[in-house]
Amino acid sequence: MILGITTLNRKTLIKYATLLVATSVLSTSATAQNAYPENPVTILVPFGPGGTSDIMARILAKHLRQAMGGNLIIDNKGGAGGAIGMMQLKRAKPDGYTLGLSVIGPEVLQPGMRKTGYTYQDFDHICGTYSVPLMMMVPQDSAFKNLQDVVAFAEKHPKQLTYGTSGTGTLLHIAMEMLMKQADSTALHVPYKSSAEMVTGLMGKQVMVISDTTTVAKQYKLRPLGIFSDQRLESSPQVATTKEGGWPIQATIWGGLIAPKGLPQDIVATLETACEKAVNSEGYKADVEPLDTPPHFMGAKAFAAFAKAESEKYSKLIKEMGISNEKPQ
Template identity: 90%
Template sequence: MIFDTMMQSNQKIRIKYAMLVVAASVLSTTATAQNAYPENPVTILVPFGPGGTSDIMARILAKHLREAMGGNLIIDNKGGAGGAIGMMQLKRAKADGYTLGLSVIGPEVLQPGMRSTGYTYQDFDHICGTYSVPLMMMVPQDSKFKNMQDVVAFASKNPRQLTYGTSGTGTLLHIAMEMLMKQANATALHVPYKSSAEMVTGLLGKQVMVISDTTTVAKQYKLRPLGIFSDQRLKSTPQVATTKEGGWPIQATIWGGLIAPKGLPKEIVAKLETACEKAVNSEGYKADVEPLDTPPHFLNAEAFAAFVKDESEKYTKLIQEMGITSEK
């Protein structure tokens, strides 16, 4: 009996030892994989088509992330439904660090505030904020409009004759113009496109009369700015007046950052956050974005997550008060 008891005790010890060995092996393998990250190409989903601010900023970020952490980063444009298609694809992706996404105010905050998209900001892990810039109303060089007051005056005298383009229904570009029209007691006709590039093509082709986007787009396509949706003028374009100066206290800022499907391992979040900070604060990144008037604006993971939460709550309330829906 003593022998049997000793055998059972030894067997239990061997089982516990084997379990510890397996657990240690799993932990070691996981740690090695995370330390080696990224071993495979990393895809950054951009929820808009190529050519717009989001696409341009994502490509600049990817370039400097490669230098900061190594590995190959690939941009994958998934436009449509105001960015919601790309966001849903990101939500469904595996949370292993090999599929990331560019967060933009429209797809992450505005679309879920207007309709059921199948996701909210809470379905993503926030890694870092990278840029923030106010919207600017712009026209072709040969436009008859000289400033934002001209646009509002035309819309007031000619109901629904002013045509304006956006990169999608329910984007900040859409909401900003609707806020302006409402405050000016005017109306305009909204023409949505799938991307900023298509929107600019529509503007240059005289399909629409005005558009609003960032200074990045204005410089990229040599468009003439009329006004800024802000309470302060930009240093790069001090001659361009703000909506506040025109008597319309509207602020509309496009921001972006890096996110991932919910559940990304903390070690990978930390590695990406560190690489992001290094990339955004690098002289190379600053040199690339300076000509586009989209200055670096780094937020760490915690600060970016808190910022997006606040933006979501603010704009959801605003959208409900204004009665704006994605079908408008």
């Protein structure tokens, strides 16, 4: 009978009741964590299909499925140099079911040029996955054989050298303007909405040169002219660097996985672990090796610090170049 319970028994019952409640909470928490993802996870790619970002996102999604289970869906949201997709990601619910592919252009370059409505601080960084220098490229039948040919044409024919990019304010745009500035030359910038459209413009002779990663060069069988780096690529030892030509320019495309600000830490940890497993897997390495885009994993804290440093560096550079007031096209 309850009236016969001693003080000791009461304390014992309270102790066991507290233990049961704690166990129940831990069990529920563990079940919720183990259940993620219960629904399909969407990865927003801030560019159209066919470019480096899209290709790398699809490879990552493939191996994330294997690392953490569940279905991952790629959703391309191109336009405004990637800012449209980034704003959609910022507005998404931070529940782990809408993630995004972070790329240097949309995350740190666009906010450095204009008011985008977001900065790198509006996102939780999960993992960095790749890093590769830009490469200038042309169709196989182009008269240009190297970077010197391109610069010489620009010097002789001001504003007649046309080059395409995947958008105003992208690294593709900034790298080419840096080259023109250092070479004391000028060229005409033609922005497109995606790398795929940019390549179409190149093949259709609407522009004379483009710059993108080796991924795009191999995907579309384009001929490389030079690399925006101080070291040659092991996979393309015949391609000279901008530094060798006398223009010390480094422009590297990097990417990774981010989420709307406020993602629960248990989900961040789950995704970070799955990302590390995916990027370091033999399958992932095999998929990216033909594209000359080697794995480059960074954990959540390291990736967030890296994005901050890149944002500060390029914001300063953009102001120095005088393109900070350009509007997206």
